[in-house]
Amino acid sequence: EADIYQTPRYLVIGTGKKITLECSQTMGHDKMYWYQQDPGMELHLIHYSYGVNSTEKGDLSSESTVSRIRTEHFPLTLESARPSHTSQYLCASSPMTGGNEKLFFGSGTQLSVL
Amino acid sequence: AQRVTQPEKLLSVFKGAPVELKCNYSYSGSPELFWYVQYSRQRLQLLLRHISRESIKGFTADLNKGETSFHLKKPFAQEEDSAMYYCALKGRLGNFNKFYFGSGTKLNVKP
Numbered sequence A: 001e002a003d004i005y006q007t008p009r010y011l012v013i014g015t016g017k018k019i020t021l022e023c024s025q026t027m028g029h030d031k032m033y034w035y036q037q038d039p040g041m042e043l044h045l046i047h048y049s050y051g052v053n054s055t056e057k058g059d060l061s062s063e064s065t066v067s068r069i070r071t072e073h074f075p076l077t078l079e080s081a082r083p084s085h086t087s088q089y090l091c092a093s094s095p096m097t098g099g100n101e102k103l104f105f106g107s108g109t110q111l112s113v114l
Numbered sequence B: 001a002q003r004v005t006q007p008e009k010l011l012s013v014f015k016g017a018p019v020e021l022k023c024n025y026s027y028s029g030s031p032e033l034f035w036y037v038q039y040s041r042q043r044l045q046l047l048l049r050h051i052s053r054e055s056i057k058g059f060t061a062d063l064n065k066g067e068t069s070f071h072l073k074k075p076f077a078q079e080e081d082s083a084m085y086y087c088a089l090k091g092r093l094g095n096f097n098k099f100y101f102g103s104g105t106k107l108n109v110k111p
Helices: none
Strands: A004-007 A010-013 A019-025 A031-037 A044-049 A076-078 A087-094 A109-113 B003-005 B010-014 B019-021 B024-026 B032-038 B045-049 B072-074 B083-093 B096-101 B105-110
Touching: A004 A087, A010 A019, A019 A031, A019 A087, A019 A109, A044 B096, B003 B083, B003 B096, B010 B019, B019 B105
Parallel strands: A010 A109, B010 B105
Antiparallel strands: A004 A019, A019 A076, A031 A044, A031 A087, A087 A109, B003 B024, B019 B072, B032 B045, B032 B083, B083 B096, B083 B105
């Protein structure tokens, strides 16, 4: 079934650890995004990708990095997690066609750094 | 600068009452506006978009360019409408379409 998957759903980790948040989509979409959302706040775009080997930084500065080696996979990595990274991270994808473009979201990863 | 404002963090109404969730935007070009909804323990999903001019689950939203608003309305709220609602604007960032989101309004429909 075509969908967008995020794992893990919840992650509690200690300061200084390296983490990777996984995002995969089977929808055949070229564009993928990572949003960060704190409680009661708007979603902030931190990374996006047009397609394979394309990655760009979004509006909100983030210490995380992303890669796009395969169309369906867009993982986000934090080399050294800190409490300030505690947040919800949402992955989304959309087709490349501009006229009917809309975002499809994953279930999100709630990250807590102790 | 592009911005989406949802002034109400929480809106509580009784079942059967009309509901209006406010959304204002600022954008220099021709905007495309959306409403996304997140029900409890579900993912964020598209509710409706202004270019479709459709009614979804009894909700409608009209783009008012003069007032730069895109308020979401429903004449008779139902308990199953309780959710977080996010207004979003699609704008251009170079050759890329970017979505800007408001901070969301939690709608609570009481029995």
